[in-house]
Amino acid sequence: MLMFRRRARPAASAVFLTLALAWSPAPVLAADRPEEAAALVSxxxxxxxxxxxxxxxxxxxxxIYRARFDGRALALGALGRYARLLPAERTADYLAAFEDHVLARFGARIDAHGHDLVVGGVREAGEDRLIVSSMLPRDPEPPLMIEWVLAPPADGDVPAPDAPLRIVDVVVDGDSLVDDRRQAFLPEVRRGGVAALLADLRRPGRHADLAPLAAPPRSVPQPQPKPTLPN
Incomplete structure (x- = not known):
């Protein structure tokens, strides 16, 4: 008697998965979007x-902050490794308090008689981040060198590479906003946890001593000759 062995066939789900992957467009990496990054900062x-x-x-x-910044990435980045201690039910409160804190602290820098923000080159920082260089003249003081770090926002813990780029950090003369706030928040977090930090951020008079520190960005024709910026 002749015996015929049936050839194994892949499961239907595996076939459909293969076809889906073959026809799905590849995700757009942040590094492939320099024009979008420069346009966002401009x-x-x-x-x-x-x-x-x-x-x-x-x-x-x-x-403007909500449209162009990734507030969640900034706020959780400022907590660093302590972000895991943030209770889910307090996350919304902390994100709102951080937003108020950033707007109060850095909104105080805006001066109606500011100078021009000169946007320079764009460089890659890995596959998921781009850095836009810019300069803020402050005659007679030295200009501020400002770098804007951009990345697609995440959908929860899952990266969303095709989402519009957002600002996830600002580096002014080498000082990172996220790192600076992390160092400022650390004593409160160590003393009483995230709850203590949240109470401090909501404390009346928390930002009463703030004063304008720098001129705002301005978007008008750039002066000639154009200043040289690092790429």
Missing amino acids: GLATEVAALPADGAARQELRR
């Missing part, structure tokens, strides 16, 4: 330059 400069000189400025600044 657009930020334009919007900040157009802030109204009245009480509506703070609300408009909040809208």
